[in-house]
Amino acid sequence: MRVQQERAGERGSIPPSTSRTKTHKRRKIRYGRVIIALMLLVLFVTGITYVFFGMTHWIKSVVAPPPITVIEQPAKLGMIQVTPDAKEEPARFQGQVRKLAYITFDDGPTEYTEQLLDILKQHEAKATFFMIGRQLNQHPEAVKRLLKEGSYPGLHSMTHNYKKLYKSGSSANFVKEFKKEQKMVQDLIGFTPHLIRAPYGSSPQIGEKFRGDIAAAGFKMWDWTTDSLDWNLPGQPDKIVARVSKSVHRDKEVILMHEREQTVQALPRILKLLEDRGYEFEVYDPDAHWVANFSGDTRL
Numbered sequence: 543m544r545v546q547q548e549r550a551g552e553r554g555s556i557p558p559s560t561s562r563t564k565t566h567k568r569r570k571i572r573y574g575r576v577i578i579a580l581m582l583l584v585l586f587v588t589g590i591t592y593v594f595f596g597m598t599h600w601i602k603s604v605v606a607p608p609p610i611t612v613i614e615q616p617a618k619l620g621m622i623q624v625t626p627d628a629k630e631e632p633a634r635f636q637g638q639v640r641k642l643a644y645i646t647f648d649d650g651p652t653e654y655t656e657q658l659l660d661i662l663k664q665h666e667a668k669a670t671f672f673m674i675g676r677q678l679n680q681h682p683e684a685v686k687r688l689l690k691e692g693s694y695p696g697l698h699s700m701t702h703n704y705k706k707l708y709k710s711g712s713s714a715n716f717v718k719e720f721k722k723e724q725k726m727v728q729d730l731i732g733f734t735p736h737l738i739r740a741p742y743g744s745s746p747q748i749g750e751k752f753r754g755d756i757a758a759a760g761f762k763m764w765d766w767t768t769d770s771l772d773w774n775l776p777g778q779p780d781k782i783v784a785r786v787s788k789s790v791h792r793d794k795e796v797i798l799m800h801e802r803e804q805t806v807q808a809l810p811r812i813l814k815l816l817e818d819r820g821y822e823f824e825v826y827d828p829d830a831h832w833v834a835n836f837s838g839d840t841r842l
């Protein structure tokens with residue numbers, strides 16, 4: 543009986559202390575479940591986020607247009623050479639290969655020419671300007687100033703008109719325009735430039751015979767090694783700087799830029815990055831001519 547009572551007591555009348563322990567255990571189990579539920583929730587949310595961002599990235603890569611690919615004319619790279627009879631600039635200074643950056647500005651003179659000259663001055667740099675003949679008389683003071691400050695007044699045709707310059711396939715109009723412009727510069731500033739840059743570059747519109755005609759008329763012709771694409775990036779000076787930064791690596795760089803507002807904005811940073819990479823700024827020197835055309839044509 544006693545045993546039965548004890549057993550009954552065990553089952554029926556639970557001592558208060560034991561009852562609290564069980565309640566604690568139930569609470570613990572409940573908390574445990576809540577924590578597990580929370581952990582599952584966190585895992586679920588993390589998973590969804592991961593999948594969502596993964597999808598977004600994937601969708602972007604599918605929907606977004608591909609980045610602008612820059613078509614570099616293959617002939618323009620690695621074709622630059624020093625003409626055998628040209629007076630070479632010293633390639634080394636104190637045992638180090640000199641790195642030279644030729645800054646060039648096309649399509650001037652413009653309202654921006656003097657601003658460009660101000661920035662160049664701050665960096666003790668000079669540049670080669672390839673100017674359009676029919677704009678010369680709109681900014682004569684700027685043309686005089688650039689020569690005075692050691693920059694080079696290069697030629698870039700009278701009209702910059704593709705049809706007029708190239709469509710016939712003959713060099714006649716091209717040479718005529720450059721001769722006319724050369725005379726204009728001579729009359730304006732008393733200096734006769736011989737270096738030209740063909741509008742739109744020399745390749746592919748200028749063939750071997752055409753190049754021979756340009757040389758026979760007494761001109762030299764420069765294209766470029768680095769295209770800043772500045773003309774195509776209005777309001778985006780950061781991209782112009784990035785483009786130049788990515789492209790420059792040669793010991794001699796001829797950097798194509800244009801007289802545009804965004805170029806004025808980008809120029810201080812471009813000059814700074816070139817300085818930081820050890821480049822010296824050079825201006826075209828007729829007495830130390832070297833070949834920088836896409837065809838590597840040593841006549842030019």
Ligand SMILES: [Zn+2]
Pocket residue numbers: 648649698702741742
């Ligand atoms: Zn141009």
